[in-house]
Amino acid sequence: MIALASLDWRAAARSPRVLIGAVLALAVVGCALLAPWIAPHDPEDQNLVASLLPPFWVEGADPAYLLGTDGLGRCVLSRLLYGARVAVYVAVTASIGAMLIGGTLAHLAGYFGGRVDWLIGRAVDVWMSFPPVVLSLILMVALGVGVNNVVLAIVLVDWTRFCRVLRSEVVVVMHRDYIAAARLVGFSHLQVIVRELLPATAPLLVTLLSLEMGIAVVVEAILSFVGMSVEANVPAWGVMIADARTTMYQTAWNIVLPILAVFVTVLGFNLLGDGLRRTLDPRLARGA
Amino acid sequence: MLLAVSVLLFVVLRLIPVDPLALSVSPNATVEEIEKIRHEMGFDRPIVAQYWLWLKGALRFDFGRSIYHRESVASLIARTLPASIELAALAILVATVLGLAGGLTLFHVRGTRKEPVLDVASIAILSLPEFLWGLFFILLFGVHWALLPFTGRLSPEYSMPAARTGFLLLDTLLAGRPDMFADAMLHMILPALALGVGFSPAIMRVLRSSLQDVYAEDYIRQARLRGIGEVQILLRHAAKNAILPALTLMGVQFGFLFGGTLLIELIYSYPGMGNMMVEAVRNADLPVIQAVGLVYCIAVLSINGLVDAAYSMLNPKLRPR
Numbered sequence: 001m002i003a004l005a006s007l008d009w010r011a012a013a014r015s016p017r018v019l020i021g022a023v024l025a026l027a028v029v030g031c032a033l034l035a036p037w038i039a040p041h042d043p044e045d046q047n048l049v050a051s052l053l054p055p056f057w058v059e060g061a062d063p064a065y066l067l068g069t070d071g072l073g074r075c076v077l078s079r080l081l082y083g084a085r086v087a088v089y090v091a092v093t094a095s096i097g098a099m100l101i102g103g104t105l106a107h108l109a110g111y112f113g114g115r116v117d118w119l120i121g122r123a124v125d126v127w128m129s130f131p132p133v134v135l136s137l138i139l140m141v142a143l144g145v146g147v148n149n150v151v152l153a154i155v156l157v158d159w160t161r162f163c164r165v166l167r168s169e170v171v172v173v174m175h176r177d178y179i180a181a182a183r184l185v186g187f188s189h190l191q192v193i194v195r196e197l198l199p200a201t202a203p204l205l206v207t208l209l210s211l212e213m214g215i216a217v218v219v220e221a222i223l224s225f226v227g228m229s230v231e232a233n234v235p236a237w238g239v240m241i242a243d244a245r246t247t248m249y250q251t252a253w254n255i256v257l258p259i260l261a262v263f264v265t266v267l268g269f270n271l272l273g274d275g276l277r278r279t280l281d282p283r284l285a286r287g288a
Numbered sequence: 289m290l291l292a293v294s295v296l297l298f299v300v301l302r303l304i305p306v307d308p309l310a311l312s313v314s315p316n317a318t319v320e321e322i323e324k325i326r327h328e329m330g331f332d333r334p335i336v337a338q339y340w341l342w343l344k345g346a347l348r349f350d351f352g353r354s355i356y357h358r359e360s361v362a363s364l365i366a367r368t369l370p371a372s373i374e375l376a377a378l379a380i381l382v383a384t385v386l387g388l389a390g391g392l393t394l395f396h397v398r399g400t401r402k403e404p405v406l407d408v409a410s411i412a413i414l415s416l417p418e419f420l421w422g423l424f425f426i427l428l429f430g431v432h433w434a435l436l437p438f439t440g441r442l443s444p445e446y447s448m449p450a451a452r453t454g455f456l457l458l459d460t461l462l463a464g465r466p467d468m469f470a471d472a473m474l475h476m477i478l479p480a481l482a483l484g485v486g487f488s489p490a491i492m493r494v495l496r497s498s499l500q501d502v503y504a505e506d507y508i509r510q511a512r513l514r515g516i517g518e519v520q521i522l523l524r525h526a527a528k529n530a531i532l533p534a535l536t537l538m539g540v541q542f543g544f545l546f547g548g549t550l551l552i553e554l555i556y557s558y559p560g561m562g563n564m565m566v567e568a569v570r571n572a573d574l575p576v577i578q579a580v581g582l583v584y585c586i587a588v589l590s591i592n593g594l595v596d597a598a599y600s601m602l603n604p605k606l607r608p609r
Contacts, residue, residue: 017408126296128543128588129293129588129592130547130584130588131543131544131546131548131550131584131588132547133551134547134550134580134584137550137565137566137569138581140569141569141577214415222417222419222551225419226551226554226569227570228569241423248427248431249431252431252432255423255427256427262416262420263415263420266416267412270414270415271411274411
């Protein structure tokens with residue numbers, strides 16, 4: 001917490017990237033939180049008489065279904081809003097989980113070096129030799145479907161992203177004099193890591209967290225597209241995309257809209273991450 | 289390394305709650321019959337013994353039989369792997385060309401008003417994962433304009449040529465059928481483009497930043513003072529040093545790219561290893577999942593190895609004296 005408070009948030013808030021990214025991300029989070037109140041229909045309600053309606057700006061639309069309906073006559077807008085709940089839930093929990101595991105191991109590896117570093121480094125190597133998509137699919141086979149299993153699978157796959165990048169940062173910081181000074185003053189290992197190392201690595205940590213949220217949204221979309229993510233009755237963006245493929249020749253909107261939803265969400269997190277990296281890292285801050 | 293990977297795979301897959309036998313026995317088999325099959329397939333032994341049995345087989349390229357296809361896993365892989373390699377190779381080509389061109393452009397506009405615009409554009413490209421690019425291209429070029437085919441590897445009027453190498457592009461040429469080669473090529477444009485485009489922005493961004501680092505060095509200023517032209521400086525002085533960090537990242541990216549073939553193959557109904565993997569996952573076909581997972585790892589490790597080799601070739605500091 002001290003580490004987070006010490007970051008230069010005011011500088012970050014002046015960066016257009018951070019602002020745009022934060023607005024996009026917050027808009028999606030807002031949709032997710034408010035979905036039960038703002039969604040015009042139940043996302044699972046079928047209206048077979050009114051299937052494959054176009055969105056409101058296209059001729060032949062029904063004003064009751066602002067973004068049209070899918071092949072089973074379900075309201076696309078409501079499904080998008082409820083799909084945001086899955087996306088945001090997975091993005092937040094999975095990225096925090098991956099950060100806790102990857103970040104902790106990175107600090108341990110970088111701080112203690114030697115055998116600890118070797119062991120953690122080899123573990124990362126083994127993990128990284130799986131393409132992430134393949135590993136998460138295999139994990140989902142083992143875990144079974146369900147949104148919390150998706151979170152677990154993403155954490156188990158993506159902790160390496162944090163670990164690898166943060167470890168090299170920790171190694172760099174370890175060479176600084178103030179770390180040696182802290183040890184000489186008699187700080188315990190834990191005190192050095194939390195009070196001296198963490199403030200130095202926090203900018204990178206926050207950046208990676210934001211980027212990981214985007215990655216988590218993509219992985220969830222991939223898994224639900226393949227049918228290995230949420231239970232069948234939960235609307236998720238990947239499920240919508242997969243459903244819409246069957247009606248691709250009649251209407252493109254059904255597939256374009258959830259793709260746009262994924263795109264906007266990931267773009268928001270990526271812009272936020274990139275902007276934070278430029279403004280929070282003192283070495284890059286000049287050029288931001 | 290591979291040993292550790294295979295142990296991890298084995299343990300994860302044996303934790304699966306589904307019974308791998310459920311698919312392979314007839315519904316009215318008696319308990320004794322099921323136990324007999326279980327014993328034949330080795331599923332009744334302790335996990336360490338099972339792993340040992342599997343490892344002994346794997347070293348002889350015997351990965352057991354697919355429960356779903358009732359065919360040896362090795363021959364399934366032999367049929368589908370070349371298709372995936374072909375797709376990945378083309379995609380790597382696309383990603384490299386786009387990445388280098390984009391990286392140079394991003395670097396070229398540094399300090400101008402165009403920079404933030406192009407920079408955000410590259411983040412935007414990065415924000416659409418490759419499988420969504422794939423769907424997008426299908427909608428645009430396949431359905432809307434109907435320019436390019438987007439299912440399978442060949443049009444239905446052609447039958448597959450004799451598999452001499454397994455690589456369709458080579459096989460069609462060896463069979464002396466340029467028309468078939470062109471058809472196969474057309475089928476690969478969209479999947480390779482989707483996969484390549486999805487992976488190019490990362491290369492662009494690293495190349496840009498490593499060019500920026502190199503241009504801050506004294507020897508570039510020195511070259512400029514000697515009156516050498518900007519193009520010469522870029523090509524002969526800067527590019528060689530700037531390409532190294534980009535190459536390291538490309539190694540990691542190409543590993544991811546090979547994993548990306550999985551979804552692209554699924555979307556384009558392309559009969560490669562990825563499609564087989566997804567099918568195996570849906571059918572809980574353990575021997576296939578296990579072997580294909582391992583092949584993916586071998587592919588990633590060998591790509592990384594190749595990149596390491598290229599790296600030491602380009603970096604004189606790492607050359608043995």
